Amino acid sequence: MADIFALLAEPWQHGFMVRALLATAMVGIVCSVLGAYVVLRGMAFFGDALAHSILPGVVLAFVLGWPLAVGALAVGILAAFAIGALSSRGLLKEDTAIGVIFAGAFALGVAMLSAFGTYTVDLAHFLFGNPLGVSESDLLSTFLLSGFVLLVVFLFYKEFMIISFDPLLATTLRLPVSFFRYLLLILLAVTIVVSIQVVGIALVVAMLVTPAAAAFLLTQRLWRMMAVAGAIGAGSGLAGLYISYYWSIAAGPAIVLVATAVFVVVFLSAPGKGLIWRYKPA
Template sequence: MNGLLMPLQYAFMQRGMIAAVLVGLLCAVIGCYVVLRSMAFLGDALAHAILPGVAIAYLVNGNLLVGALIAAILVALAIGFFTHGGTVREDTAIGILFSAALALGVALISSIRSYAVDLSHIIFGNVLGVGPNDLLLIAALTLIVLLAVVLLFRPFFVISFDPVMARTLRLPVGLLSNLLLVLLALTIVVSMQTVGIGLVAAMLVTPGATAYLLTRRLAPMMAIAAGIGVVSSIVGLYLSYYLNIVSGSAIVLVATVFFLLAFFFAPQKGWAWQRLHALRR
């Protein structure tokens, strides 16, 4: 018990724990749509596309999270614009904008002499560096995204599983798809300081993919993924504290362990269950 409570005596650890839990919950919920819609590449692209916003905010002494937020939303909307009407395939638009944003970000960051020290936490995450204002912004964005998911659960469900039916029902498919892109962008920005842009795609995909091995219904999938995301964040943060390793890496590794357990031992679908069933035949 002392080992669990001792780290929480520090204010920075308390803020870090709250931020990690919020990020684990949010990434897991949005990650279910990422898994179902095969948007893993998009999540990774948006994560790296925030670099220009971070660099510009740093150059003008602005808030890095706000800069990242603006860049992520602009890139998400640009992807929706170029793919509207099928003029350009989504994967093509993602590849072009991802490369352009990444190149611009690297060009801007390379002009900053101290970028290796000052911006390294953006790449690798630094949950223990979350300040009071950062925590408020993270909490606000988390609330906005989760509220949108709850209010638009059925429309998002329809466009994720059957876009043709969505058009038959006269749902604004383009608008809903763009909104989902914006929510994904917000989630990435929220996760930036906790796991870093290099690992945020893993937190978007891994809990959702793990839950997908355990259920095929969206609501239970989100609940299971949320539990995995929260537990992974808490356990990973404790591991980073006691083992003195990067928090983002620890959180992702814990989530990966849950995925491996589900992959091998999930009832009916796990590798071990399938091998056992094959032997019995």
């Protein structure tokens, strides 16, 4: 028994691991809570695309020595509006617009990195995250930005719920529907920026979608879905870091694999909804 505690406690003796654990837990929570809306509104592809689109912003900030969040946020919001503009008035379908912007912006980011950066190492960090490299100032900005996202989600809980469940009701209640829709996109961009250091651009979508999807199968109320998703997200983050620490697996993928495993278990066994419960012998 004491051995297990020793194993669990050991990583905490290193400052970099403490920062990694705190950042990962926070990212797990904020991604999963906002992920509830990503899942319910069918924005998984959009979220993935937005994550890839911000690469040029991250690279630019990296090269100029600015905080990564600044460049990422600016480009993320730009990409969100560009997608909106291309698909408005029915000229192009939204997923087509997303595909165009996503691939173009991502290519620009990789091109910039190949021109300015130490290509392979940096690209790997941006793509798959590097939670063990979280500095104290990174940790501070992670907590501030995550806190901002969670606060806005809390303050506009009923409004976001209505625009997601029944936008026509939102209109007849004369809520500013477009404002809330864009606010949600901005929150999504902020959340992705916060997550990049932990899970990376390529895997952010897993943290947005997977815990929330598992929670969707387990709950029947939105706030519970958010709470359960947050717990799964944070738990996957911690478990993934332990696995990474002891088995020398890259941290970002380890976290995502734990979350995926949790989802598979839930998908099979969720009360009433899981595959096992629905199985009827012939």
